[in-house]
Amino acid sequence: MAVPVRSVPSLPLSDPLAKWFGDARGEPMEFQTECWNAYRSGKSGLLHAPTGFGKTLAAWLGPLDEALSAHPSEKPAPCSVLWITPLRALASDTLKSLREPIEAIDLPWDVEARTGDTSSYRRAKLRERLPFCLVTTPESLSLMLTHSDFRDKLRHLRAVVVDEWHELLGTKRGIQTELCLARLRRWFPQLRIWGLSATLGNLDEARDSLLGPSHRKAVTLSAKLEKPLEIETLIPDEIESFPWSGHLGTKMVDAVAKRIRNAGSTLLFTNTRSQTEIWFQEIGEAMPDLRERIAMHHGSLARKERAAVEAGLKGGTLRCVVCTSSLDLGVDFAPVDQVIQVGSPKGIARLAQRAGRSGHRPGETSRIVGVPSHAFELLEFAAARDAWHARQIESRPLLRKPLDVLVQHTLTCVLGEPDRPEALLEEFRDTLAYRDLDASEWEWLIGFITEGGSALKAYPQYRKARLVKGVLRFDDKRAAQLHRLNIGTITSDSAITVKFASGRTLGTIEESFITKLRPGQAFIFGGRQLELIRFHKLTATVRVSTTKHRGQVPIWNGGKMPLSTELASAVARRLHEPCxxxxxxxxxxxxxxIQQRWSSLPGTRELVVEFTRTKEGEHLFIYPFAGRLVHEGLAALAAFRISREIGESIDVTQNDYGFSLIARHGLSLDESMLRAALDPAELTDDLLKSMNTAEMARRQFREVARVAGLLIPDLPGKRRPTRDLQVSSSLLFEVFSNYDPDNLLLEQSRREILHRQLEWTRLKRTLDDIAERPLKLVETERLTPMAFPLWADRLSAHMPAGDVATRLEAMLARLTDEARGSG
Known part of the structure; x- marks a missing residue:
């Protein structure tokens, strides 16, 4: 319940705003008052508070009050405030929030958006005159920096607010934002910058990356109140003794449908777009009378489709929306009655963010209902509750010196305003990401953008900037056009547009999926059963399918999220020491x-290693509880080292709890062999030898080359197929490898494989921890409940679906009978 408004003079705001706030919001939160006072005193900072606590008004009313005090009866200067949002989909809701106090006190001030969704007409109007507050994205801000008059248009800029900073932190889009902010700080030294962040573990690093290492008058403000969070889990009526990933699938749909019926409105989150498509179908079939009031929302649906769903949420016409993280962030709608999470959230912060969609006000309890996709996920929900109460929230690891982003941004800067290299270097070093950029790296970058580097000197298209009398210039009109068209750091496989023959766009599907379909074949997308008519020029033309057989569900890349370190540790602790x-x-x-009787419970004090013989051969099952990505690296490393000793090929499988090694012969519970296989020494060399890192580097280089502008970009109406890009990036990769092996973009590709794909830092920490822990070696007569999921995953990867089902049923029956007998 809102506290009665205090007297107007007690608020650090001018009378009109203080009265509006008191009438509309009541008593301000302490962090809101602190933020207004800090802004008034000229400070920048990071504002940290749970979703729904009022961060937007805390950051907005300071600049608004300043402008109102300076211009009480006239229109303020254009673009006094720049508001950066991570998603263009949030722009319309941000506009609504920012306009509310302006309209309430009847000010003729304009707040407009400039994003990728802005029409060409509106962009042209914004080029003529900027509004009092401009809402934009990192990509659109970078694009505006390429215009020679942009500094002058921003000459009245007083404040920059970066919304949802936790979503940008630790990504190349975050680095792009850091560089843009460094440019604005150089132009306007008195500029105040504020970042808004929800749940986050490393607040100081988040603040420093936002404001740069040289910031002085900066503060970190946090809401003092804890956000109450209740986590309930739907427990299946029957739980099989040998669960594996996804085996519960949609068996829980009736229980979920019952919860939806008993609530006024529900957000049902899944972890992948494929799961969203499946659960939307299942919920609709379970509740045919409410099918028209059930909708779906994910990032591959067309903007109009998503906007219609968001309008339904705001208008209260929808009972349930099945969604992915596309509704995690601040799309503004009334708090829903309940939030349901299908499958493990994989992280504590993600769970809290989604739960915050209910009880979306200070002091109210947020509630989330967990639906496990396999029995062990019951433990993950319990462990997430433990970690939340212990305040063990994930940090966002930061990126250091991604040179592809710096190449792109350097060209962006000199396209808008020619500059001296030494001045640019000083500017870029005023970011946390590039503060350690050394002179040799900078010299390489200047040579790369002016000459193409040592390997590409002979090709004029790679000579973009010119160094004239000590000043960098970028004045090739065609190259400048191509650069503007492809500003940004988001790279993905080619997106195929899905359209009805009438022309209505439904969204996008990855090329790797649609090219496997034949005309006439059915698939599910956007909640509809569709039939492919034809695929031509990156457009899939479809019609509604009348077949009774359910079609394939698209699978988008990046579908498997690894368990976070904090949640994995909480699961391991709960196995032995439930708090x-x-x-x-x-x-x-x-x-x-059963696990305890047949083997031992894994945990944090010792490393459990199981040895089992099956008809496939000899198995080692090892349980570090470090997450899927780390286990992928550990499995490859251990297999490489052991194979080198025993002379046998070894297959590997991994999940979030552990990994397995299988060979025909030669594996055993030899502690010295296992210690050597998991030794932290020579980690990088052996890891690079153990995996097909050459091919991994080739694929990673494609992303780096795109961001750095090495690949010929898409022209309007002339998108290039993915295979053409692969040929171009592969050719460049070979040229650099053979003729410019010290090329820093090659080195970056290798570094990104280690630190992003294989999580080298986390892997090294895990190996160091294993070296200090005792090994508990157990030879088992049969697959244990912990080992069975790893065995089942390997079977699924190596056999046809029908054979897999038969083998799984037979193994499950045998193990279940033996479990009953041993019990």
Whole structure:
């Protein structure tokens, strides 16, 4: 319940704003008052508070009050405030929030958006005159920096607010934003910059990356109130003793449908777009009477489709929306009655962010209902509750010196305003990402953008900038056009537009999926059963399918999220040292009892290693509880080292809890062999040898080359197929490897493989931890509940679906009978 408004003079705002705030919001939160005072005193900072606590008004009313005090009866100067949002989809809701106090006190001030969704007419109007506050994205801000008059148009700029900074932190889009902010700080030294962040573990690093290492008058403000969070889990009526990933699937749909019926409105989150498509179908079939009030929302749907769903949420006409992280962030709609999470959230911060969609006000309790996709995920929900109460929230690791982004941004800067290299270097070093950029790296970059580097000197298209009398210039009109068209750091496989023959666009699907379909074949997209008519020039023309057989569901890349370090550790702790009773733990106890009888419970104190023989050969099952990506690296490393000793080929499988090695012969519970296989020494060399890192580097180089502008970009109406880009990037990769092996973009590609794809830092920490822990070696007569998912995943990867089902059923029956007998 809102506290009665205090007297107007007690608010650090001018009378009209203070009265409006008191009438509309009541008593301000302490962090809001602190933020207004800090802004008034000239400070920048990071504002940290849970979703729904009022961060937007805390950051907005300071600049608004300043302008109102300076221009009480006239229109303020254009572009006094720049508001950066991570998603253009949030722009319309941000506009609504920012306009509310302006309209309430009847000010003739304009707040407009300039994003990728802005029409060409509106962009032209904004080029003529900027509004009082401009809402934009990192990509659109970079694009505006290429215009020679942009500094002059921003001459009245007083404040920059970066919304949802936690979503940009640790990404190349975040680095792009850091560089843009450094440019604005250089232009306007008195500029105040504020970042808004929800749940985050490394607040100081987040602030420093936002404001740069040389900031002085900066503060970090946090809401003092804890956000109450309740996590409930739907427990299946029957739990199989040998669960594996996804085996529950949609078996829980009836229980979920019952929860939806009992609530006024529901957001049902899944972790992937494919899951969203499947659950939308299942919920609709389980609730045919409410099918028209059930909708779907994910990032591959067309903007109009998503906008219609958001309007339905705001208008209260929808009972349930099945969605992905596309509704995690601040799309503004009334708080929903309940939030349901299908499958493990994989991280504590993600779970809290999604739960915050209910109880979306200070002091109210946010509630989330977990739906496990396999029995062990019951433990993950219980562990997430443990970690939340212990305030063990994930940090966002930062990127250091991605030169592809710096190449792009340097060209952006000199396209808008020719400059001296030494001045640019000083500007870029005023970012946390590039503060350690050394002179040799900078010299290489200047040579790369002016000559193409040592390997591409003979090709004029790679000579973009010119160094004339000590000043960098970028004045090739065609090259400048291509650069503007492809500003940004988001890279992905070619997106195929899905359209009805009438011309209505439904959204996009990855090329790798659609090219496997034949005309006439059915697939599910956007909640519809569709039939492919034809595929031509990156457009899939479709019609509604009348077949009764359900079609394929698209699978988008990046579908598997690894368990976060914090949540994985919480699961391992709960196995041995549960900090509080939990119904989820009780439900899984019979499975854990079988694991204990047949082997041992993995945990944090010792590393459990199981040895088992099956008809496929000899297996080692190892349980570090470090997450899927780390286990992928550990499995490859251990397989390489052991194979080198025993002379046998070794297959690997991994999940979030552990990994398995299988060979026909030669594996054993030899502690010295296992210690050598998991030794932190020579980690980088052996890891690079153990995986097809040459091919991985080739694929990673494609992303780096795109961002750095090495690949000929898309022209309007002339998109290039993915295979053409692969040929171009592969050719460049070979040229650099053979003729310019010290090329820093090659080195960056290798570094990104280690640190992003293989999580080298986390992997090294895990190996160091294993070296200090005792090994518990257990030879088992049969697959244990922990080992079975790894065995099942390997089977699924190596056999046809029909054979897999037969083998799984037979193994499950045998293990279940033996579990009953041993019990």
């Amino acid at each position: 509080a009773p939990a119904a989820e733990h009780d439900a899984v106890t019979p499975i854990l009892n």
